[in-house]
Amino acid sequence: MPAAKALFDYPKYWAECFGAAPFMPMSRAEMDLLGWDSCDIIIVTGDAYVDHPSFGMAIIGRLLEAQGFRVGIIAQPDWQNKDDFMKLGKPNLFYGVAAGNMDSMINRYTADRKIRSDDAYTPGGEAGKRPDRASLVYAQRCREAYKDVPVVLGGIEASLRRIAHYDYWQDKVRRSILVDAKADILLYGNAERAIVEIAQRLSRGEDIAQITDIRGTAFIRRDTPEGWFEIDSTRIDRPGKIDKIINPYVNTQDTAACAIEQGKGEPAEDPQAAKVVQLLPHPRLERDKTVIRLPSYDKVKSDAVLYAHANRVLHLETNPGNARALVQLHGDHEVWINPPPIPLSMEEMDYIFGLPYARVPHPAYEGARIPAYEMIRFSVNIMRGCFGGCTFCSITEHEGRIIQNRSHDSIIREIEEIRDKVPGFTGVISDLGGPTANMYRIACKSPEIEAACRKPSCVFPGICDNLNTDHSALIELYRDARELPGVKKILIASGLRYDLAVESPEYVKELVTHHVGGYLKIAPEHTEEGPLTKMMKPGIGSYDRFKQMFEKYSKEAGKEQYLIPYFIAAHPGTTDEDMMNLALWLKRNGFRADQVQAFYPSPMATATAMYHTGKNPLRKVTYKSEGVDIVKGERRRRLHKAFLRYHDPKNWPMLREALTAMGRADLIGNGKHQLIPTFQPNTEGGYQSARRKNSTPVGSKKDSGKKPGGKLLTQHTGLPPRSLEDSPKRKPAGKGGKPAGGARKPRAGGKPRSR
Numbered sequence: 001m002p003a004a005k006a007l008f009d010y011p012k013y014w015a016e017c018f019g020a021a022p023f024m025p026m027s028r029a030e031m032d033l034l035g036w037d038s039c040d041i042i043i044v045t046g047d048a049y050v051d052h053p054s055f056g057m058a059i060i061g062r063l064l065e066a067q068g069f070r071v072g073i074i075a076q077p078d079w080q081n082k083d084d085f086m087k088l089g090k091p092n093l094f095y096g097v098a099a100g101n102m103d104s105m106i107n108r109y110t111a112d113r114k115i116r117s118d119d120a121y122t123p124g125g126e127a128g129k130r131p132d133r134a135s136l137v138y139a140q141r142c143r144e145a146y147k148d149v150p151v152v153l154g155g156i157e158a159s160l161r162r163i164a165h166y167d168y169w170q171d172k173v174r175r176s177i178l179v180d181a182k183a184d185i186l187l188y189g190n191a192e193r194a195i196v197e198i199a200q201r202l203s204r205g206e207d208i209a210q211i212t213d214i215r216g217t218a219f220i221r222r223d224t225p226e227g228w229f230e231i232d233s234t235r236i237d238r239p240g241k242i243d244k245i246i247n248p249y250v251n252t253q254d255t256a257a258c259a260i261e262q263g264k265g266e267p268a269e270d271p272q273a274a275k276v277v278q279l280l281p282h283p284r285l286e287r288d289k290t291v292i293r294l295p296s297y298d299k300v301k302s303d304a305v306l307y308a309h310a311n312r313v314l315h316l317e318t319n320p321g322n323a324r325a326l327v328q329l330h331g332d333h334e335v336w337i338n339p340p341p342i343p344l345s346m347e348e349m350d351y352i353f354g355l356p357y358a359r360v361p362h363p364a365y366e367g368a369r370i371p372a373y374e375m376i377r378f379s380v381n382i383m384r385g386c387f388g389g390c391t392f393c394s395i396t397e398h399e400g401r402i403i404q405n406r407s408h409d410s411i412i413r414e415i416e417e418i419r420d421k422v423p424g425f426t427g428v429i430s431d432l433g434g435p436t437a438n439m440y441r442i443a444c445k446s447p448e449i450e451a452a453c454r455k456p457s458c459v460f461p462g463i464c465d466n467l468n469t470d471h472s473a474l475i476e477l478y479r480d481a482r483e484l485p486g487v488k489k490i491l492i493a494s495g496l497r498y499d500l501a502v503e504s505p506e507y508v509k510e511l512v513t514h515h516v517g518g519y520l521k522i523a524p525e526h527t528e529e530g531p532l533t534k535m536m537k538p539g540i541g542s543y544d545r546f547k548q549m550f551e552k553y554s555k556e557a558g559k560e561q562y563l564i565p566y567f568i569a570a571h572p573g574t575t576d577e578d579m580m581n582l583a584l585w586l587k588r589n590g591f592r593a594d595q596v597q598a599f600y601p602s603p604m605a606t607a608t609a610m611y612h613t614g615k616n617p618l619r620k621v622t623y624k625s626e627g628v629d630i631v632k633g634e635r636r637r638r639l640h641k642a643f644l645r646y647h648d649p650k651n652w653p654m655l656r657e658a659l660t661a662m663g664r665a666d667l668i669g670n671g672k673h674q675l676i677p678t679f680q681p682n683t684e685g686g687y688q689s690a691r692r693k694n695s696t697p698v699g700s701k702k703d704s705g706k707k708p709g710g711k712l713l714t715q716h717t718g719l720p721p722r723s724l725e726d727s728p729k730r731k732p733a734g735k736g737g738k739p740a741g742g743a744r745k746p747r748a749g750g751k752p753r754s755r
Helices: 014-018 028-034 056-066 104-108 134-145 155-159 177-181 192-203 304-316 346-353 371-376 408-421 447-452 472-482 505-514 529-535 540-556 576-588 606-613 634-644 649-661
Strands: 041-045 071-075 094-098 151-153 165-167 172-174 185-187 217-221 229-232 290-293 325-330 333-337 379-381 431-433 519-525 562-569
Touching: 041 056, 056 071, 056 094, 056 192, 056 346, 094 134, 094 155, 094 192, 134 151, 134 155, 134 177, 151 177, 155 177, 155 185, 165 606, 177 185, 177 217, 177 333, 185 192, 304 325, 304 606, 346 408, 379 408, 408 472, 431 472, 472 505, 505 540, 519 529, 519 540, 529 606, 540 562, 562 576, 562 634, 576 634, 634 649
Parallel strands: 041 071, 041 094, 094 151, 151 185, 229 290, 290 325, 379 431, 519 562
Antiparallel strands: 165 172, 185 217, 217 333, 325 333
């Protein structure tokens, strides 16, 4: 892994003398109180300003402040004109622009492309405070406000749209957001290293157009610089004589075990297709001076197979230890994407999370409730990244697969700070987690193998032999955290990677005995092999093993606790029969899912490429390669969701029709082995979806969601309603949540939640 300059080793800018601000200013009046005549950097964000390390604008702002810069915040500006973008004056160095902790389109629209009625990142949960494609709009307004001020684009929206990408809402391939926004440079992934380097170099008078060597950045350039070797990966098939070219899929490091090879049972290649399998020696072939040319925007927008090929290449170039630069032509512009940033060390993570956050919303909101903040204010982010590689999730593309950990002491200090400073603390920490609950301090056994590996997942199709699955550091953290004075309970609300957890029975026992508030949510996502292999998720057998351990340790602890499994409907690779089998599994196991989510194609995710192209980028892509069953039509998506809610009488007519057409009318009847009954009750004003609660509302005497005594049934048949005291609310995102790529809305912080 290349060395990187530590974040705390840079010289401080002269404005360091002003010190840290209680809050970064949002108005001229606040600037006057701080004694500032101007801001060095202004951050524009689509979220309300919450000075908390689960919110991107707070992390970046406080980090730049620690470098000595004066940072102002323009939160949720009126985008109809440039006035709001000028209210803090002209920034001395640059505008930093981000849509917020979530992709603005996912924030504003449901998986059915319907406008959402609320926004968790806005005071009062009010919707409509940000535009569609907010990063693009904000960048253009900044340019209108002060055309000579550099615009630096960042955040998850920019990160996931850095190349030509399929846009679910327009159902077409859009250009890189860098081109449309007319920004000077784009930062992707965890941007701390890049933003500090850019700020430092601009403060020394360097032209932003000359800053082309920073990892984790994308920018426009006219041609390949001198000394670089270009690998042409713009085509798949070549008629006539086949020329030997360098294969962008082959691992050029000396770790063949980590290279992705042709899968077993994969059909033989077309003899007319290019056999790009031989790596040719070349005197100039150095990895840090090699760029892979992707098919152009004009090609991928009209050729689905080339789009899938480009997506595959992109995902194979995500390991910062061996990734190469990428370049993609957009008309007469070349979008150049440097390799991903070097992961932060533990000392750097501690430095970032130890900055002087107020941990509350800006006073300008006058105490208005910001739902995303309410959900994470008593939680602690202990790590970043995810090596699960789930194809519907965007964590790898944004945060990377190498886990970046905080130290034990840093985490304990933050818990103490919450206890001592955060208003309303009752002694319950709602979460110690991140993108996943149990990847803390887990990594490859060999740094050399880790730096050279090309696998998209360390746990699929099984746990890699090189992965250290020791949970002892996490167990010790849990024990020390719950022993702190004033802390009554530590809950775990982040998604649990249960196939990892079963490798450590001691961890499962610790979790179940002390850290489950009655319910534990996990996400097997499906039961059938077809969709699971397209998701890169473990088989349902792993869930069964974990369930046995969970029930065993719950019984030993004398606690009545339950697993709440989550599933995705309409994921690429899912047939109607797969959903039928899932519904039968749900019924056999007594589950009645009220909160049902359909697959949401987020930009740049592998599953989104499957959805758009009908091809599987997890294997080599050709025009004759494996096709994927795609669920696109509204009726079929509704059917797949109906199978998940087989217990809702409103779905029975559709399910009867589908089961009959599938030749499975034997599942229609009143027997226990059958899925739905033959009779149709009056459902007017009766059974309702419980999307806003975790229980089934009662609307009539016939409602099947009522048990004796009048109690409501939750997602698990027969469970009593969950009280607010003994279980955390589901978080929205920041603290590591789930990309945006899955079926569920990502958490605060712009990180899609991994399970």
